[in-house]
Amino acid sequence: MASNKKYWKSVEELNENSSIVETLRNNEFVEEIPTDEFLGDKNKLSSSSTTRRDFLKYVGFSTAAATLAACEGPVVKSIPYVVQPEEIIPGIADYYATTIADGFDFVNVLVKTREGRPIKIENNKLANAYSGANARVNASVLSMYDSLRLKQPKVEGKDVSWDEVDLRVRASLKDAKEKGGNIVLFTNTMASPSTDKLIEEFVTEYPTAKHIVYDAVSSSAALDAYEKAYGTRGLADYDFGKADVIVSVGADFLGDWQGGGYDSAYAKGRVPKNGKMSKHIQLEANMSLSGANADVRLPLTVAEQRAALVKLYNVVVGGGASASSTSSDEAIAKAAQQLKAAGSKGVVVTGLDDVNAQLVVLAINEALQSEAFLPEQTKYVRKGDAKAVSQLIKDMNAGNVHTLIMSGVNPVYTLADSASFVEGLKNVKTSVSFSLKEDETALSATIAAAAPHYLESWGDVMIHKGHYSVMQPTIRPLFDTRQFQEAILLWTGNNTAYYDYLKEVGKGFAADLTWNQLVHDGFAIVGENTAVNASADFSGAVSELARTKKEEGFELVLYTKTGMGDGQQANNPWLQEFPDPISRVSWDNYLTISRVDAENLGVKNYHVANGGLNGSYVNIEVNGVKLEKVPALIQPGQAVGTVGLAFGYGRKAALKEEMQVGVNAYKLYNNFDNVQSVKIEKASGDHEFACVQLQNTLMSRGDILKDTTLEIFNTKDAKEWNIFPMVSYDHEEVRAASVDIWESFDRSVGHHFNLSIDLNACTGCGACVIACHAENNVPVVGKSEIRRSRDMHWLRIDRYYSSEDTFAEDVDKKVNAKGFVETRSAFLTLEHPADNPQVAFQPVMCQHCNHAPCETVCPVAATSHGRQGQNHMAYNRCVGTRYCANNCPYKVRRFNWFSYAKNSEFDYNMNDDLGRMVLNPDVVVRSRGVMEKCSLCIQMTQATILKAKNEGRAVKPNEFETACSAACSSGAMVFGDVNEKASDVTKLAESDRAYHLLEHIGTKPNVFYHVKVRNI
């Protein structure tokens, strides 16, 4: 029977006379269709000769033509070499050892080249190599193929030849010499003995010349302190692997502190061996990588950190001065006692840009006779002299500089007082800037000299005393560029080629190696380091430090992000899209602020419907310099009263539009001090972040990330701290993973690949993420796509915060909650990270499940399992149903929503001919509409197998590698064949710390993790 009931869709319908109801009934589209856009122009319409029928004809013909054309295969041309170089075999990669030295990163690397073009940076694995390429170094290969590079020299903005540059510069130098005008060579830290020699000769030729070194992010205070104590300008080196107790006061030594490069040694000491591992105590304001890895982290303001240093000194060295009290005096006292007890096994470092603080640290380490502290191994990777730079700007403005030759620096962007530098440049007769790009400084200088990338240059580097490295070109220069050294040689009047000059210098250093061997290895160990003695007024420094007053207002702590560093690679899409390990935000910098301060200021962070993160804008003011509309991000672990802001963003010159993101923190970098007093006020509007991880806590889910303390690890049975899910089977409790409703495949034959990830060794540095990008042609999707959670990273590093003070307490809270009301409120609070949370990193890629949920739901069998344990993905078979991604419990499958190559909507490296040169020819570039994911670098495992077959031998233990495991310098990722008893991964798989991610769902992954152990 029909019902007479009437249903309303809205209250409005009750009103019969409502005009809205009538409109809605007649209009399918509520919003006006913008027909005016193409029908509005009456003149154009009437003048057009295309009728509707013509239009249909065109459509019909072009469709037919396109169909016919598609049936015909394209003609492919192949152009072989006329004379093929002996070492090049098409299809086979060549490797060259070289060294990156861009003024910020210094490390020995191997460069993989294919048919003469570098496509990937790898670690130089020779013993004693200064190895450990970070994310930026891994990405540096793409910076060479930057389409916005300076392609030829320019004088006053016009393209010229090098001859003309030579004429201009020589004339200017001659003029300066005759008139006694000052010549200044203004460079970044090169740490290059041959360049130093060259510059010496240049100064002999032009006596009025001097050399000023400038680091955009300065370590001037540490350099001054070391110079005062040991007489030479350099930095002390550290080996954190030798320390049992590490106390860091504001030093992000796993990041870029004093040149970085400490993480691999640190990670060695972090893996529990014989029940022992190092203890790391971090006192800091911003949440840094080091803080995230620390066993104990104390969020302290900078003023408190100074007091803490004094207290450490008082306990370890004795005497000293009275220090003001801090919020965690007890913990500091405990740390000091532990440090003292550790004796020579303890070490202290600090990141405070304060000579006294640096001196105090040297004194403490000397007093401890720390084994991890290596003052005799002087590091030369930072040489910038803050005072000299300030003096230079004064001289320039006074008109005392005749000719200024710059190399590798961009002071117009990186100086806080860049306005007066630009003003001063006007008083300089001739200014030359050797630069990769037409950056802010190259635009202001008279002559923009196109410089080659380090992969196109010769050079040498003294990273630390006794370690001499060589840089060699891996490709012929792409553009009409010239090296700074080559030019200086020429302008000195020396007609030797820089290569010959370098060879002479190199032979002088590594006399027992042939030149070929030196270039082949990329480095040489030269000479013994003799012990040095510190002599400085340490007690004076302590009392001076104790006297330093806290300034009013918020403390702004400026820092460098793992991805961006000092910002010289800002046009590198890989690095822009690289999510910050701590905040997981890409494509931005932001003011990190503590929850308490954010609430006081009314600053909010919230999620919107499409999954994006929004945050309030704030205006900040330092010393009269205002930055407006800085996005604020609430950062767990940020010390109350402090805020953080990263360098390297807010650049405009020579950057693609998409990369012009963030604000320029260098504007606030007064006196090269990373701590500034700042005024903050909330501004109107909200910022849209591109954050790839929205859930910040584990919600006490122990089977995702397992962690325990060293004490429990040492004293209790593995069953108690590495709990496996159990089920009842045949009336017995057995491990869930051992029960199977599937008929299992025999995996004992042939290779069976496993990847081991040690959560103790992983520092979250992200080198593997970029290495994976380079190896597997992973596309860059851009900020707005990332915001829609459409990132394409095959490998992500999840970062989790604890909700209570530790993850263990999270679990207790969940377990102990009783009744509905209590449980509900417990879960609600577990969503929010603590103000000073424990942090854990977990790299997640395709887990290559032996019982893969994705494989069973694919309607076209595009994803299937191989005998060697890899989950295969046949892109050409995929039709894009995305069932697999929905059924993947690990959420590691990535869908190509668009064509990311040759698409101007995604104007990144795959959209220009130059940027595409970095693509790996062994891996296909995926097209639109297909699913992709980590393949466990099947192209690499297959290549290893083929190499063995070709050589007629069995594969050696540990010969297999993936891009991520090869890039991991901390040893957290180990890849190999578990059917090979002698390989490392087999031993790791049997470790009692090993567990599988979400083991209870029975997917039997081929990737396994190791329980994180903390030395609390």
Add this chain to the structure above:
Amino acid sequence: MKKVGDHNSFSRILFFCLALMLSFTTISFAQDVAKGKELFNSNCAACHKLDGNSTGPSLRGVVDRHDGDVEWLHKWIKSSSSLIKSGDARAVKLFEEWNKVVMNDFPGLSDEDIDNILAYTSEPKAEPAAATASARQGAQSGGDGVSDIIVLGALTVVLLLLVTMLFFVRKVLNKVIESNGLAKEIHTTIPIWKAFVKNQFLVIVSVFVLVLVGSYFVYGYMMQIGVDKGYEPVQPIHFSHKIHAGDNGIDCKYCHSSARSSKTSGIPSLNVCMNCHKNISEFTGDADKDYGKYTPEFYTGEIQKLYDAVGWDAAAQKYTGQEKPVKWVRIHNLPDFVYYNHSQHVNVAGLECQTCHGPVEDMEVMKQHSPLTMGWCIDCHRKTNVKMDDNEYYAKIHEELSKKYGVEKLTVAQMGGLECGKCHY
């Protein structure tokens, strides 16, 4: 056909005459010449040619050039360096003329050997006769073309005549029928197509058949899209695999050397061509062989194209540095999403190149022999046994797998050669 027969016998006669003539002129040295040729080829040909300069000067008529001073030539050949050192004016002049390239000493050659070589170099050039022969050949083949047209024309005329005749016959017969009054009866029958339309069974059957046949052909057409079996593009330089790999028996991997070690077999770089072609500047060929429509001049012209590309000045015997890389048309194209490795198949499996590329040594113009479809790959992987003798890599896996499958020899498929990810990544 008859004409072709004529031409063959004619050229045979011509060659016979030529041979006869040559044998008469050289009858006095007959034995020496044969030996001399052998010695020349093994000792001198690396640097000298009979006609035309190479690394060293052209050697035909070298005795005459030196006014018959055989004694001096003997000295020179045995040890040119000591002759130059001794300050012999003629020797020094020659040495300087040829950019001071030192000629190897041949102390091993006896006086008799040298005499034989010199006798061989004193042979007059056979070129004029050969030239006439080839000119003849050209004329003859031209004649062939004309005769074909005549025959075709005659046939067309005959056919046309037949058609007209039939037309007239029909007309006449119609007239006969009309005059006999038989026409009416014929017109009363139903036309066949109407009868067909009325018979529904027939219509259904024929539509069914048509659809089946149609889909068969459409499917066939669709399946060959993108399959380029038989693809035989015109290349910028006419490179004859038949002459190189067939007639001269050069190993494939001499030029395509990276097939042994790399994923690509590699198009040889031009310097590999110049290893031989530095000395072989013109096509001499084998007189008895049929090169189809290609003349020796044509082949020599193609060699010249190589010289232009690589920048070799044959007259001055040096590189000009003006290189023009050759844009070859790639024949075997696999899609980007397929990974194929030559060394796996050539070096590890020990396959002959011909297995996939066909009888390349018989191909005047290179073409794609195999369909290169996935079905074709898979078929072979199913049937072929893995060659694992003397390869340490396979030792363990073979033992385990053959036990598992209970077979003596494993096919590629059993080794995992059908897994998607082995070729698609």
